[in-house]
Amino acid sequence: MDKNNFIKAIQTLKALPKPKFKQKYDFVMNLRHLDLKKPEEQVELWVKLPFDKGKPTKIGALVGPELAEQAKANCDLVILHDNFSQYTDKRKMRKLAREYDYFIAQANIMPDIAKTFGRIFGPRGKMPNPKAGCVVPPNANLKALTEGLRKTIKVSAKIQPSVKVMVGKEDMPDEQVAENIMAVYTSVVHKLPQEAFNIKSILLKYTMSKPVKVVEEAKK
Numbered sequence: 001m002d003k004n005n006f007i008k009a010i011q012t013l014k015a016l017p018k019p020k021f022k023q024k025y026d027f028v029m030n031l032r033h034l035d036l037k038k039p040e041e042q043v044e045l046w047v048k049l050p051f052d053k054g055k056p057t058k059i060g061a062l063v064g065p066e067l068a069e070q071a072k073a074n075c076d077l078v079i080l081h082d083n084f085s086q087y088t089d090k091r092k093m094r095k096l097a098r099e100y101d102y103f104i105a106q107a108n109i110m111p112d113i114a115k116t117f118g119r120i121f122g123p124r125g126k127m128p129n130p131k132a133g134c135v136v137p138p139n140a141n142l143k144a145l146t147e148g149l150r151k152t153i154k155v156s157a158k159i160q161p162s163v164k165v166m167v168g169k170e171d172m173p174d175e176q177v178a179e180n181i182m183a184v185y186t187s188v189v190h191k192l193p194q195e196a197f198n199i200k201s202i203l204l205k206y207t208m209s210k211p212v213k214v215v216e217e218a219k220k
Helices: 003-014 065-074 081-086 090-099 107-124 142-149 174-191
Strands: 024-031 043-048 059-063 077-080 102-106 152-157 162-169 199-206
Touching: 003 174, 003 199, 024 174, 043 174, 059 065, 059 081, 059 107, 059 142, 065 077, 065 102, 065 142, 077 081, 081 107, 090 107, 102 107, 102 142, 152 162, 152 174, 162 174, 174 199
Parallel strands: 059 077, 059 102
Antiparallel strands: 024 162, 024 199, 043 152
């Protein structure tokens, strides 16, 4: 798939009537010939986009004293190990899970993190995940980690054979949106057991629009 195919889909969307608010771009990949009961055929990736997706990424930190100062300087929320006992209200924790995109965890206190937050965060996919780089040693560089996470999106197809992710906002340059889409497309294709053969269709849409099918040009 060439980036120009995505740019054409973006331009098609731009020609549609628009509401008064700024819409987001949703990128959809419908998949086929996968047995999602097999873990090896499921899709679960964290893709670092070349450009911001146009929506702030909120990061929480669950850390001990070793990372407290770094966390306060680089994260949107810091919950210190000594304060875990304050988090017994399920409604409060559900609100945290809704409001924050990622949680960073200090590795040596992970058992207490799982005990305190796991029951609420786990089913919502918000437990700190080592695959996303979110479980770190007490001497980690949180500045570098959070800068990367703010451009990182989770891409998943574990129950339904479809990937849907936000890749930008309509006021972004076409090239930047297309680069973000390419990053997602390439990562997913490389993950699939039969690569492009497992793709049924590729769509791009605005928040309130009908989807536009992305069609690859026939090679001459």
